[in-house]
Amino acid sequence: MNIDDFLIKVGVIAKDYESDGKYGVTAGGLLFFGENNAILHTFPHFQLDYFDKTNLNERWSKRISSVEDNLNVFSFFERVTRAIESTIPDPFALDANLRRVDTGGDMEVALREAIINMLMHADYYGDAPIVAEANINFYNFTNPGKMKIPSQDFFTTNNTKTRNPIISKLFVQMGDGERAGQGGEKIYEAAVTSKFRIPNISTNIDQTNLKIWKVAYLGSFEGENIDDKEKEILKSIMVSGGNALSHKEIEKSTGTSRALVTGALNSLLAKGILVKYGKARSTRYGISSSEEQLMAQLQIMPSLLRKMIREK
Numbered sequence: 001m002n003i004d005d006f007l008i009k010v011g012v013i014a015k016d017y018e019s020d021g022k023y024g025v026t027a028g029g030l031l032f033f034g035e036n037n038a039i040l041h042t043f044p045h046f047q048l049d050y051f052d053k054t055n056l057n058e059r060w061s062k063r064i065s066s067v068e069d070n071l072n073v074f075s076f077f078e079r080v081t082r083a084i085e086s087t088i089p090d091p092f093a094l095d096a097n098l099r100r101v102d103t104g105g106d107m108e109v110a111l112r113e114a115i116i117n118m119l120m121h122a123d124y125y126g127d128a129p130i131v132a133e134a135n136i137n138f139y140n141f142t143n144p145g146k147m148k149i150p151s152q153d154f155f156t157t158n159n160t161k162t163r164n165p166i167i168s169k170l171f172v173q174m175g176d177g178e179r180a181g182q183g184g185e186k187i188y189e190a191a192v193t194s195k196f197r198i199p200n201i202s203t204n205i206d207q208t209n210l211k212i213w214k215v216a217y218l219g220s221f222e223g224e225n226i227d228d229k230e231k232e233i234l235k236s237i238m239v240s241g242g243n244a245l246s247h248k249e250i251e252k253s254t255g256t257s258r259a260l261v262t263g264a265l266n267s268l269l270a271k272g273i274l275v276k277y278g279k280a281r282s283t284r285y286g287i288s289s290s291e292e293q294l295m296a297q298l299q300i301m302p303s304l305l306r307k308m309i310r311e312k
Contacts, residue, residue, distance in 0.1 A: 121147065123144045274286065
């Protein structure tokens with residue numbers, strides 16, 4: 001195909017049916033492939049930023065910015081994908097024969113999908129920047145605009161809607177976007193496979209935020225106001241497979257007196273880290289999970305079982 005026909009085919013150029021009927025660059029095509037100055041003419045608040053904050057001694061050690069580097073959506077995606085891969089830890093698991101199984105590839109897929117999701121669903125008419133961050137224990141992806149689907153559907157394949165269909169189509173045609181809207185499921189599955197803390201997504205009228213952890217649940221509290229007794233309680237619940245435990249079970253598991261366990265439990269409840277189930281003698285304590293995470297746990301089980309069977 002010649003270049004014009006090709007660009008029409010992929011949606012970068014289209015006919016203006018509402019005006020003079022002439023062909024021109026679509027908004028999605030401009031954002032994806034346009035010169036930065038041309039993008040700013042139509043989207044004056046257009047700003048894409050990536051910060052590497054994995055070094056505690058620096059505010060950030062690396063920045064990739066459309067402001068400084070004259071980037072569009074495509075060039076930002078290409079550069080950030082390469083940069084963020086270097087921050088992935090080297091997790092591994094052991095199979096049934098005690099052989100090392102590398103799970104780093106799962107995180108690469110998850111982060112790529114997170115970047116695509118951020119760029120694909122952003123409200124480019126908003127006045128806030130689109131920001132990806134690599135931190136010591138987690139990754140953060142923030143874009144202006146409320147999600148087009150309920151947040152509890154993100155980690156499942158029940159429903160998918162895009163704010164920017166041309167950008168979505170271009171990512172799919174590049175081979176980088178999930179065709180069936182399974183990006184959220186891939187993100188959740190990577191956390192389970194790598195035994196990391198489960199990701200979380202939140203959205204309001206102004207923005208959407210996705211947090212992907214790269215450490216196990218207990219490791220995610222490093223640097224936070226969690227004392228040793230509270231960590232012991234969390235560890236005892238994790239060792240039990242994440243099942244809620246009674247007060248006596250926690251006392252026995254941690255070897256801690258009833259009074260100290262009560263104090264630590266009240267602190268964890270106040271911080272929203274634990275939740276309480278039941279009443280009186282039937283009271284049990286478990287790790288707090290959002291509705292999005294609970295839905296994903298139910299949705300992901302069949303695919304994880306199939307994966308386990310294939311590996312065996």
